Amino acid sequence: MTTLKTRRKRTRDEYASHVIRVRTWExxxxxxxxxxxxxxxxxxxxxxxxxxxxxxxxxxxxxxFRRGKLTxxxxxxxxxxxxxxxxxxxxxxxxxGDEIEGYIWVSEERLRLLLTAAQSDQLQFAHFxxxxxxxxxAIVNRVSVGTHFDEDEW
Numbered sequence: 674m675t676t677l678k679t680r681r682k683r684t685r686d687e688y689a690s691h692v693i694r695v696r697t698w699e700x701x702x703x704x705x706x707x708x709x710x711x712x713x714x715x716x717x718x719x720x721x722x723x724x725x726x727x728x729x730x731x732x733x734x735x736x737x738f739r740r741g742k743l744t745x746x747x748x749x750x751x752x753x754x755x756x757x758x759x760x761x762x763x764x765x766x767x768x769x770g771d772e773i774e775g776y777i778w779v780s781e782e783r784l785r786l787l788l789t790a791a792q793s794d795q796l797q798f799a800h801f802x803x804x805x806x807x808x809x810x811a812i813v814n815r816v817s818v819g820t821h822f823d824e825d826e827w
Contacts, residue, residue, distance in 0.1 A: 692732035693741035747784030
């Protein structure tokens with residue numbers, strides 16, 4: 674017989690690491706006047722700026738995902754309190770078919786740095802980590818991009 678305490682015991686999160694070999698990138702910017710009645714937007718204007726790195730998923734080697742995207746949203750850092758006994762989410766990941774996409778919130782300053790790196794055409798990899806996908810989505814706890822990619826190091 675299982676006790677109530679046993680049934681409520683949570684399983685430890687298993688983490689997944691995805692490495693994308695960056696092939697290209699896209700940038701999107703939009704600005705619009707906000708609706709004064711909106712409870713979601715404050716101020717007179719609202720901006721959105723996204724940088725998306727696109728490429729092939731190379732790690733894990735046996736991944737069912739072939740194509741990957743990592744989008745950085747420059748809307749600013751999300752201010753959240755760190756949950757007890759868990760890492761704070763810096764973004765999310767979703768999967769559809771053979772494609773996985775990470776979506777990360779960064780400050781405008783960090784987005785400018787990332788955009789400069791993308792314009793150099795030297796970015797070779799994008800890496801994100803979080804709990805394994807459940808029902809096609811998960812949170813992301815860690816992200817990195819770089820200009821040097823050696824498959825043996827991954």
